[in-house]
Amino acid sequence: MNRKDKQEQILRMSGVNARKCMRCGKCSATCPAYDEMEYHPHQFVYMVESGNIEPLFESESIYKCLTCFACVERCPRDVQPAKLIEAVRVMALRQQDNTHMKKGDLPMMLDEDIPQQAIVSAFRKYTK
Amino acid sequence: MIFSYYPGCTLKTKAKDLDRYGRKSAEALGITLEEIPNWQCCGGVYPISKDEIATKLSSVRALASAKEAGQDLVTLCSACHNVLKQVNNDMANDEEICAKANRYLELEEEYHGETNVIHYLEMLRDKVGFDKIKELVKNPFTGKKIGAYYGCLLLRPGKVLQMDNPENPKIMEDFIRAIGGTPVIYPMRNECCGGYVTLEDKALANKRSGKVLENAKDMGADMLITACPLCLYNLNKNTDGYDVPVYYFTELLAEALGVKD
Ligand code: SF4
Numbered sequence: 389m390n391r392k393d394k395q396e397q398i399l400r401m402s403g404v405n406a407r408k409c410m411r412c413g414k415c416s417a418t419c420p421a422y423d424e425m426e427y428h429p430h431q432f433v434y435m436v437e438s439g440n441i442e443p444l445f446e447s448e449s450i451y452k453c454l455t456c457f458a459c460v461e462r463c464p465r466d467v468q469p470a471k472l473i474e475a476v477r478v479m480a481l482r483q484q485d486n487t488h489m490k491k492g493d494l495p496m497m498l499d500e501d502i503p504q505q506a507i508v509s510a511f512r513k514y515t516k
Numbered sequence: 517m518i519f520s521y522y523p524g525c526t527l528k529t530k531a532k533d534l535d536r537y538g539r540k541s542a543e544a545l546g547i548t549l550e551e552i553p554n555w556q557c558c559g560g561v562y563p564i565s566k567d568e569i570a571t572k573l574s575s576v577r578a579l580a581s582a583k584e585a586g587q588d589l590v591t592l593c594s595a596c597h598n599v600l601k602q603v604n605n606d607m608a609n610d611e612e613i614c615a616k617a618n619r620y621l622e623l624e625e626e627y628h629g630e631t632n633v634i635h636y637l638e639m640l641r642d643k644v645g646f647d648k649i650k651e652l653v654k655n656p657f658t659g660k661k662i663g664a665y666y667g668c669l670l671l672r673p674g675k676v677l678q679m680d681n682p683e684n685p686k687i688m689e690d691f692i693r694a695i696g697g698t699p700v701i702y703p704m705r706n707e708c709c710g711g712y713v714t715l716e717d718k719a720l721a722n723k724r725s726g727k728v729l730e731n732a733k734d735m736g737a738d739m740l741i742t743a744c745p746l747c748l749y750n751l752n753k754n755t756d757g758y759d760v761p762v763y764y765f766t767e768l769l770a771e772a773l774g775v776k777d
């Protein structure tokens with residue numbers, strides 16, 4: 389897939405219209421994972437819009453998003469950045485046959501109180 | 517009143533109390549919760565990407581089963597509630613997702629988002645009424661300062677979940693008043709606790725949950741209530757040194773109604 393195809397597919401998967409963004413930065417200002425991210429929500433929007441997607445695939449940032457929908461709720465232009473981040477993450481996992489979390493990694497992450505919900509969520513977010 | 521009920525996998529395992537006290541309280545309020553037969557785990561997070569169909573099917577099955585029974589579908593875990601409502605919204609409004617899901621499932625009757633999904637708290641507010649609950653309370657939490665912890669999945673995206681104002685909610689505060697307590701309003705009540713990222717990044721979960729607890733404590737909360745097993749876990753385990761006890765709201769409800777054990 390070339391750059392243009394990837395961009396189009398990400399936009400299609402997410403249903404986001406990145407051109408609506410007015411770069412106010414409100415999404416990043418409200419993001420609880422801001423400090424842990426190399427690229428922040430408003431940067432995802434801008435980079436996808438301009439076709440500069442490869443750095444996003446390679447970045448740990450795609451695994452830091454908590455899917456808390458704060459950016460979706462608070463964007464004044466209804467851009468929904470979390471949906472773009474998710475599309476980039478899903479494409480990265482599919483393309484590179486890349487599982488961010490291997491089955492063998494799991495036991496180390498668990499303790500006796502961890503709810504099932506966290507485990508099934510991690511499988512959805514970290515594997516394809 | 518009879519409702520279809522979707523407990524979800526966590527309520528069958530680590531969060532049995534959320535379920536048990538929810539059922540007991542419902543009974544005391546004259547409500548029958550009928551567990552959906554053969555439900556499957558919803559997956560915990562809504563599959564956002566439009567081309568993900570398979571991961572949405574377990575939710576569609578549950579939704580269709582409630583439709584068949586002709587009942588509203590009640591959920592209790594914040595995450596199930598979020599997933600089921602968002603998938604239901606797709607089935608009602610996204611033709612492509614709806615058509616694909618129906619093609620896979622081959623239900624007797626196609627499903628197009630007909631079921632009304634409500635969270636247990638919405639059931640208390642809209643079907644029972646907080647005034648009625650107030651009348652039935654035997655052991656009020658008089659003088660207790662209780663902070664509502666909404667987290668993120670209960671309210672957002674507000675346009676889809678339509679439970680309460682996502683930026684200035686009051687359903688849990690009204691619940692606290694109904695059981696005789698004093699609600700403590702603190703700004704972090706609808707910010708995320710760190711969610712599933714707690715599995716691989718404890719530092720992040722500590723930071724997020726710590727900020728919630730610190731803020732609640734500063735505002736004078738004696739305890740917090742939640743509807744989410746993962747919130748409870750994070751707020752108990754990843755406290756960043758702030759200790760505020762956290763309970764499922766159903767446990768307090770059962771206690772107030774005098775049906776706890
Ligand atoms: S909040 Fe919305 S408009 Fe503002 S930068 Fe983020 S995506 Fe763009």
Ligand code: SF4
Pocket residue numbers: 415418419420421422429452453454455456457458459460469470473
């Ligand atoms: S959904 Fe992700 S990107 Fe958006 S605010 Fe939450 S953590 Fe940040």
Ligand code: SF4
Pocket residue numbers: 504505508523524525526527556557558559560561593594595596597599
């Ligand atoms: S959200 Fe949780 S508890 Fe609810 S069914 Fe899905 S994974 Fe299981």
Ligand code: SF4
Pocket residue numbers: 454456594666667668669670707708709710711712744746747
């Ligand atoms: S577990 Fe955290 S991520 Fe989940 S709803 Fe609770 S606040 Fe949000």
